[in-house]
Amino acid sequence: MLQKFIFISILSSFIFTHSSCAQCLHHQKSLLLQLKNELIFNSSISSKLVHWNQSDEWYGVECDAAGNVVSLQLDDEAISGGIGDSSSLFKLMHLQKLNLAYNKFNLSPISKGIRNLTYLTHLNLSFAGFGGQVPLELSFLRRLVSLDISNDDKTLKLERPNLEMVVRNLAGLRELYLDGLNVTSSHEREKWSHIISSHLPDLTGLSLRDCGLSGRLAKSFSQLHSIAVLRLDGNDLSTAVLDSFANFSSLTTLTLAYCNLKGSFPSMIFHIPTLEILDLSFNELLSGSIPPFTRNGSLNTIVLRFTNFLGSIPSSISNLETLSYVDLSKCRLSGTIPTTFANLTELRHLDLSYNFFSGSFSSTLFHSLSKLVALDLSCNQLEGPIPDSLFQLPSLEFLLLSKNLFNGTFRLDTIQSLVNLTELDLSGNNNVSVEVGNSNSSACALTFLEVLRLPSCNMNEFPGFIKHCDLIELDLSNNRISGEIPRWIWGSRLQRLDLSFNLLTGLQKPYNIPTSLQFIYLHSNELGGELHLPIPSNVGSRTSELSVLSLASNNFSGSIPISLCSATYLRILDLFINRLSGGIPSCLLENTVILRVIGLGQNNISGHIPDHFSSRCSLEYLDLNGNVLEGKIPKSLKSCNSLVVLNVGNNKINDVFPCMTSSSLRVLVLNLNRFHGEVRCRNSWWPRLQIIDISSNHFNGSLESINFSSWKAMTAMLLDNDTDLQGYYYLRGFGATSGVKLILKGVEEQFVKIWDEFNAVDFSCNSFHGEIPNAIGDLNSLHVLNFSHNALNGRIPKLFGKLSKLESLDLSKNQLSGSIPGEVAELTFLSFLNLSYNKLIGEIPKGRQFQTFSVDSFKGNPGLCGFPLNIACTGTSTDGSDQSPSEHENEEDKEIGWQYVSAALGYVVALGSIVWLLLFCRSFRKKYFDMIDEFVEDILRRRTTRRATMTRV
Numbered sequence: 001m002l003q004k005f006i007f008i009s010i011l012s013s014f015i016f017t018h019s020s021c022a023q024c025l026h027h028q029k030s031l032l033l034q035l036k037n038e039l040i041f042n043s044s045i046s047s048k049l050v051h052w053n054q055s056d057e058w059y060g061v062e063c064d065a066a067g068n069v070v071s072l073q074l075d076d077e078a079i080s081g082g083i084g085d086s087s088s089l090f091k092l093m094h095l096q097k098l099n100l101a102y103n104k105f106n107l108s109p110i111s112k113g114i115r116n117l118t119y120l121t122h123l124n125l126s127f128a129g130f131g132g133q134v135p136l137e138l139s140f141l142r143r144l145v146s147l148d149i150s151n152d153d154k155t156l157k158l159e160r161p162n163l164e165m166v167v168r169n170l171a172g173l174r175e176l177y178l179d180g181l182n183v184t185s186s187h188e189r190e191k192w193s194h195i196i197s198s199h200l201p202d203l204t205g206l207s208l209r210d211c212g213l214s215g216r217l218a219k220s221f222s223q224l225h226s227i228a229v230l231r232l233d234g235n236d237l238s239t240a241v242l243d244s245f246a247n248f249s250s251l252t253t254l255t256l257a258y259c260n261l262k263g264s265f266p267s268m269i270f271h272i273p274t275l276e277i278l279d280l281s282f283n284e285l286l287s288g289s290i291p292p293f294t295r296n297g298s299l300n301t302i303v304l305r306f307t308n309f310l311g312s313i314p315s316s317i318s319n320l321e322t323l324s325y326v327d328l329s330k331c332r333l334s335g336t337i338p339t340t341f342a343n344l345t346e347l348r349h350l351d352l353s354y355n356f357f358s359g360s361f362s363s364t365l366f367h368s369l370s371k372l373v374a375l376d377l378s379c380n381q382l383e384g385p386i387p388d389s390l391f392q393l394p395s396l397e398f399l400l401l402s403k404n405l406f407n408g409t410f411r412l413d414t415i416q417s418l419v420n421l422t423e424l425d426l427s428g429n430n431n432v433s434v435e436v437g438n439s440n441s442s443a444c445a446l447t448f449l450e451v452l453r454l455p456s457c458n459m460n461e462f463p464g465f466i467k468h469c470d471l472i473e474l475d476l477s478n479n480r481i482s483g484e485i486p487r488w489i490w491g492s493r494l495q496r497l498d499l500s501f502n503l504l505t506g507l508q509k510p511y512n513i514p515t516s517l518q519f520i521y522l523h524s525n526e527l528g529g530e531l532h533l534p535i536p537s538n539v540g541s542r543t544s545e546l547s548v549l550s551l552a553s554n555n556f557s558g559s560i561p562i563s564l565c566s567a568t569y570l571r572i573l574d575l576f577i578n579r580l581s582g583g584i585p586s587c588l589l590e591n592t593v594i595l596r597v598i599g600l601g602q603n604n605i606s607g608h609i610p611d612h613f614s615s616r617c618s619l620e621y622l623d624l625n626g627n628v629l630e631g632k633i634p635k636s637l638k639s640c641n642s643l644v645v646l647n648v649g650n651n652k653i654n655d656v657f658p659c660m661t662s663s664s665l666r667v668l669v670l671n672l673n674r675f676h677g678e679v680r681c682r683n684s685w686w687p688r689l690q691i692i693d694i695s696s697n698h699f700n701g702s703l704e705s706i707n708f709s710s711w712k713a714m715t716a717m718l719l720d721n722d723t724d725l726q727g728y729y730y731l732r733g734f735g736a737t738s739g740v741k742l743i744l745k746g747v748e749e750q751f752v753k754i755w756d757e758f759n760a761v762d763f764s765c766n767s768f769h770g771e772i773p774n775a776i777g778d779l780n781s782l783h784v785l786n787f788s789h790n791a792l793n794g795r796i797p798k799l800f801g802k803l804s805k806l807e808s809l810d811l812s813k814n815q816l817s818g819s820i821p822g823e824v825a826e827l828t829f830l831s832f833l834n835l836s837y838n839k840l841i842g843e844i845p846k847g848r849q850f851q852t853f854s855v856d857s858f859k860g861n862p863g864l865c866g867f868p869l870n871i872a873c874t875g876t877s878t879d880g881s882d883q884s885p886s887e888h889e890n891e892e893d894k895e896i897g898w899q900y901v902s903a904a905l906g907y908v909v910a911l912g913s914i915v916w917l918l919l920f921c922r923s924f925r926k927k928y929f930d931m932i933d934e935f936v937e938d939i940l941r942r943r944t945t946r947r948a949t950m951t952r953v
Ligand SMILES: *[C@@H]1O[C@H](CO)[C@@H](O)[C@H](O)[C@H]1NC(C)=O
Pocket: 085, 086, 087, 090, 091, 113, 116
């Protein structure tokens, strides 16, 4: 959250030079005016160019005593287009400093005319949008002391001249900044350190971020004694030995983020006395412990985010009195937070999130950090009460304490003294009780407050003081707030509102859903009455940005409001488990270009499913289970080629088998309807299918027509992840509020999640006849198979023995004959078996698993004998002929079996308990959904909005 881009602040430290140009020669001024005329720039953004000639103020221009222009600072002037070779710029022959950084030259090349500016000492063309080959002419500027042509995305190429030619010709360079350049020669990318250090031994600043460099560091590199700024982020330095950096006795900035550094980091580097900025972030394999610190007068920034630093923070950190920015997030640090932090009075930003810090911290710990702006301690194991002293830090803007073990009571009105507070997050501390306190002021004391997250805080009322605050995000989920949702909640900037898992009964009227709102979670409340959604259809030129609407598990009645269709950015619609009636609005299905999830299960929706799915349908999840829909599956649904789940079970649909063409299909549920005819599809190919439940319909025909072997997910042939499917991730956790009902182990269970590795086939209660095809034996990842209540005949295939993950097998009430194959008895995980009411004969095999089944599993087969039936087998065993070899095989099977018994048991237990937890445990469900929500929102955010990056350091 608090990830900062310190580079930006470093990079953008350009000086706004403005000098009166009274002494510039007339001739020079007219050249400047010509230049102004030649350049294309946005005069509403420009702050210098635009004023030239308006008075005699020549902003960004400096002339020398003789009246010649020597410095031109035109950075960030919104200049676009290009600068031609004959531009007046190149007639300003006396120029020594030229700065065109941060403009928008749209990949036009750096002009060859630059060769005329032979007096240039400082040239800054960074992030100006230049593209193509760096011109050879640049390397003629032999007086250059500082060269910055850093750029994004390798748009500029160092080919001819290559790196060596530039540094060889420009031996006077002290500062060389080439971030993001495409160094095209692989030899140069390998030998860069030698090339640079052998030609530029007096370098003071070097920046080569994202240049695709690799290779060992040359010996000569350690002789860059004057180097002060060294930035090598984003190159592969995994083979580099960094020890020699400790000799850089003037080093002030060292940044090595994303360098694939491995092993331990030389602790000497922490002790370089001049060091101010150290960034080693995003080197996941960099290990070691943070060394003790000696007194150092300069270190102000340490960034170790996402490294593998272990152990505790040395208490000697208080020696670093100048520290202002500390990011130790996502390391593996532990222990208590040293009390000596109290001495770091310059600290402005402290991020210790995602570590293993534990213990409670004293109320004086952060007491004296009066400059602290951001404090992130989320995701640790900190315990005890949240100290009051935190709420007395006057500059605090970000206070993130989520996912810890804090407890005790906390009075919310205390935060009103934090005048600049922008974000407060206490989520995931399940033993914190928030008391709203006395807060009925008439104005918002916290004018900057944007984000307030207080889920699971045992609150029973809305905090009144936020009434007048203009929030962007409010999370009060999983509290005990009852009554109506007050009208003021719908603030005009609100983007995310989560009031799920409360005891709310209604919405105070009238209210409007602001166009800014993207995420609404009101599920699991007691909201009732007609569902009324005042989504503004078009306010001025703004449409609703609503992306996720979750109202599941409430008591809403009435019909699905048409106003939903004006939310054209809606991706997830979750109305499960309400009392909605009426039909499905066809405009909703027309919106499936954007809409990914439609969850209307467990309502009272009637009529036909409109045949209005968009021809560019990207629907992933359609759940209409448990309504009273009739008619057919609409033809237009076939254009939904990303469909992952189709659940229309438990309705009154009267149709033939729908041959869906989506190759993403994972779940197909048609049970308890009036489907009929054969299951036969010519062009369907469901390699990802995991759950198919067509039970309790009127299907008939033979199973031979079904291409079981093409269900690759069940044959364990396909292990892929469609990470692109938003709906899929959503439904994995959430769609489950309705869920896929399956008869598992003889009991009707609601499935709450589509398990990555859970596969089930349920064809029960139909009229299938003929034999069970051998192809079933290919589905060796199957967990549940139910063919009961059909008219199947023939023998149970021996190939059932290959279904090694099978937990539940139901073949009851068919016409199956012959003996039970011994292979079935060897299925290690089988915990439910029903073969009753068939025509099976012979002795029940004596597999280990079979000893646990009762009479019920076998009854109704007059020809069966042996345990557990009370019928002794007379005569000899039916398959007695190959008894001994099979015994031998069984021994081997057992040995192999035991190797994965424990792993598999773990899986079974985990599966069972998570299902249980999701069904019955409110707090777990909450956490689980939070996780899914975060994930979904993360995906949605990345796609739909670009939030301004926090760069306030
Ligand atoms: C560059 O300098 C030469 C003389 O040295 C001059 O003839 C030419 O016009 C200059 N180019 C530009 C673009 O001003």
